[in-house]
Amino acid sequence: MHFSERLDRLTSSLIRELLALTQQPDMISFAGGLPAARAMPPLGLAGVPETLRQYGTTDGEPELRATIARYLTGLGRSCTAEQVLITSGSQQGLDLVSKLFIDPGTTVAVEAPSYLAALQAFRFFGAEFLELPLGAGGLDPQQLRDAIRQRRPAFLYLIPTFQNPSGLCYDEATRAAVAEVLSESGVPLLEDEPYRELVYEPCDRTPICTRLADGAPWMVMGSFSKTGIPGLRIGYIAASSDIHPHLVRIKQCTDLHTNRIGQWWANQFMQSAGYLDHLDRLRDYYRAQRDAMQAGLQRYLADLATWQRPHGGLFFWITLNEAVDERELLQEVLARKVAFMPGGAFYATPPARQGRMRLNFSHSTPEQVDRGLRVLGDTVREHLGRHSRRHATTG
Amino acid sequence: MHFSERLDRLTSSLIRELLALTQQPDMISFAGGLPAARAMPPLGLAGVPETLRQYGTTDGEPELRATIARYLTGLGRSCTAEQVLITSGSQQGLDLVSKLFIDPGTTVAVEAPSYLAALQAFRFFGAEFLELPLGAGGLDPQQLRDAIRQRRPAFLYLIPTFQNPSGLCYDEATRAAVAEVLSESGVPLLEDEPYRELVYEPCDRTPICTRLADGAPWMVMGSFSKTGIPGLRIGYIAASSDIHPHLVRIKQCTDLHTNRIGQWWANQFMQSAGYLDHLDRLRDYYRAQRDAMQAGLQRYLADLATWQRPHGGLFFWITLNEAVDERELLQEVLARKVAFMPGGAFYATPPARQGRMRLNFSHSTPEQVDRGLRVLGDTVREHLGRHSRRHATTG
Structure with missing residues (x-):
């Protein structure tokens, strides 16, 4: 069979592979961009003509x-x-x-x-x-x-x-x-x-x-x-x-x-009459989610990374103080049932070992956010420790 | 602005232009492929999770x-x-x-x-x-x-x-x-x-x-x-x-x-339990529609064209006995509020003056089918007459 040249340009989607992993019920995923189901309006399809x-x-x-x-x-x-x-x-x-x-x-x-x-x-x-x-x-x-x-x-x-x-x-x-x-x-x-x-x-x-x-x-x-x-x-x-x-x-x-x-x-x-109220509720809900993640980041990653608290949207963009291979880090944290999106995926020309992560704050509960960030902080620390040791040994 | 080469290959869709015309409430359209709304199952969306x-x-x-x-x-x-x-x-x-x-x-x-x-x-x-x-x-x-x-x-x-x-x-x-x-x-x-x-x-x-x-x-x-x-x-x-x-x-x-x-x-x-019954009813409905069009074609176009009665689907495929410019014919019949699909549209390399038409039988009522086919027959006859005269005069 002969496929189009186009197909060779279709890089495999990391998002898709990750979303597959995050189907596991005990996974805390900061990787996707899923809105919170509990903040969605009801379907209400009774009146469809x-x-x-x-x-x-x-x-x-x-x-x-x-x-x-x-x-x-x-x-x-x-x-x-x-x-x-x-x-x-x-x-x-x-x-x-x-x-x-x-x-x-x-x-x-x-x-x-x-x-x-x-x-x-x-x-x-x-x-x-x-x-x-x-x-x-x-x-x-x-x-x-x-x-x-x-x-x-x-x-x-x-x-x-x-x-x-x-x-x-x-x-x-x-x-x-x-x-x-x-x-x-x-x-x-x-x-x-x-x-x-x-x-x-x-x-x-x-x-x-x-x-x-x-x-x-x-x-x-x-x-x-x-x-x-x-x-x-x-x-x-x-x-x-x-x-x-x-x-x-x-x-x-x-x-x-x-x-x-x-x-x-x-x-x-x-x-609908309730549209603006819905938006207000949604903003309040996500603002609280954002603040929970901000608090968790300060608690577990303040000495490891920098970030701006976003004024809207669904994501924190984290830069680790030391450049690490994000995909390697991702493997380690996935083994502990936590997922993030490696920063390199968002560049047309991915920079190597940049140490950037995108963290979604809309989908997880505040408890999951706290637990997931603690695991992430621990994993980053161990990763850095191991790599510093390795560098010390080989250097 | 610079568009892709692809855009040059996007021929304007005759179907789309015709569907626009068939929005007119008094148009009898055999051109589209619309199924009959009255034969559709109900929406029934009450149970959507x-x-x-x-x-x-x-x-x-x-x-x-x-x-x-x-x-x-x-x-x-x-x-x-x-x-x-x-x-x-x-x-x-x-x-x-x-x-x-x-x-x-x-x-x-x-x-x-x-x-x-x-x-x-x-x-x-x-x-x-x-x-x-x-x-x-x-x-x-x-x-x-x-x-x-x-x-x-x-x-x-x-x-x-x-x-x-x-x-x-x-x-x-x-x-x-x-x-x-x-x-x-x-x-x-x-x-x-x-x-x-x-x-x-x-x-x-x-x-x-x-x-x-x-x-x-x-x-x-x-x-x-x-x-x-x-x-x-x-x-x-x-x-x-x-x-x-x-x-x-x-x-x-x-x-x-x-x-x-x-x-x-x-x-x-x-x-659903009623699925096969629905298919049976749908087939009965469309079979009757097909038969109404078959009767109308025999009534108004038997001396002008040949066709096979289809065993399924939604269309008759008509070949006029004399090759005419289908698009010219379409203009004439559209002026009388009847539409068909010119046969040339269905060929990668459209043959000239082929005299083929696709007629949809699912969407119109039997009364509309009868009236529309009478108009179509009349228009074809007049078209041929005019063109024969013209040929006679110029030939």
Whole structure:
């Protein structure tokens, strides 16, 4: 059998292998990005109209598209329902955008680190990466300007609000400066916003696409998987009108349209009287989860690592004081029934022995967080001790 | 902006443009392939477990995969649950297979005519087509053998049971001979079976994949959109174990997993006590619809065209006695609020002025069928008259 060249570029997904391991009932997993089932809204599918049984339109249910257009317009990204495409989860947006923009060898600009499933999707279609390191306020606008001049990427992929994996929220000045560079250069922006409603402290969250000059191309993706019900697989991508129609035609070729029950649910959810209260409860719940992890980190890893307490999202991004092989460390901690995500997985070009970890705080109970971090702290300490000894012996 | 080369290969979908037109309330559309809403089972989502709100596995819900494996094994295609991948509609199976097999220039063997959305998906990824014309019993096995020897396709795409658009059901001898050629050559089979349960007369429907020699690679796709609820977007692809794991990894990169509510519904549906009764009722309903169209065709088009009464599926495939430009005819009949699908759309290399039409009989009422076919007959007659006159004048 002869498979496509594309298949060789499909690196095996560490997330997937880990999620398989975390199915074990006694595993404490900080590795995935699962929202907490106990904080999810109820399904409430009693009122689904029978008319939704029939095939639907590729773009999505008109009511949901209108609701999303109003939401984006409210954020400052003026947008009509006709510019919104409902996707089968936010991940599908990445597939559609890849299909639209990426040939083998096409340059895509990404943050370093960035969302690993996005890197995987872009690479699958043959992308070469232009990696832009994240600083305290986001990426460096001047570096972006220079990089665009030199390599002219097909688009820039950003997660400016509670970035995955770093937890970073771009500051206002950086948002404005990035928008300016994009407006000048005409490079399309793909802004991924899965976490924007999971906010625990006041901070600027104005989407960068709202700050672009008229005529600059943009795409913004959102999801109902973090605030609503991931099992329904409902996301969206809104785009400037020079991009949107292509995405719709590609979506048609990909899966005809997204399931209508989930779309109906998502629209009811956003329109419901209790929606804002639900978001408040969710934020309170996750804020407490974050604080429990912050406390645990201070208790068990304060002398071993540094981190920023994230203002939103679902992750802590930890840098160990000594560079270690994260995958080796992962093997050791998995043997003790604790999982984290090694930092290297989030780089298009993984740095060796970086000693970074992403820790999810949404899924585990505070007791599990405490126990898991204690095990993690012990394992890191033993790992370092062993390696220092080894170095001492061989050095 | 710079888009991918792939986008240039995305021909605009006639189906989509037509479906837009058929939204007009007074349109009688024989163009689409919509199942009849009034023959669909009820949604019945009251019992969906709240545990299905969380993210699911890429392969799909274990219960549904097991049910499908039992179903395929019952048909003679021995298969484990581990070989089944649940897809976001059957169309997604085409996307995943394209990603796995097709680079620009890859040869794919298809029937002529074939399902236009499959041709579109394969072409989007850069396929070159090896077209195998359909005869009375299916494609010609000797021609297939020669073609494989000459051009070695990456896979063979077949819809052997109530083929779309031709309505053809391969006879037993052809099924066996095709399986033999594939077993000898090792070319993978992609067998698409959306219509196999919509059977109105006894005929051999044994899947070709059941007749392959051990070790021969195979994929078989099925759908819940024709017997169940299309709006849920649930399909599946089962495959030999040298293919299945690749499809799963590609699916993960594409949309993580299929919506779980739809999967739950599909499993309940297939397991329910009333399932076989529902299929019987559905067959009775569509058989009557088919017979109404057969009567209408005899009434209004008997002197203008030939066709076979299909033993299953949703379509009549009509060949006009005189070759006309089908798209011109379509414009004329659309002006009179009737739609059909021009035959040329179903060929990788569309023949000019072939005078073929696909007519769907599932969606319209018997009254609409009668009225629509009368208009179609009148329009064809006038079209031929005008063109004969024109020929007479200019000739």
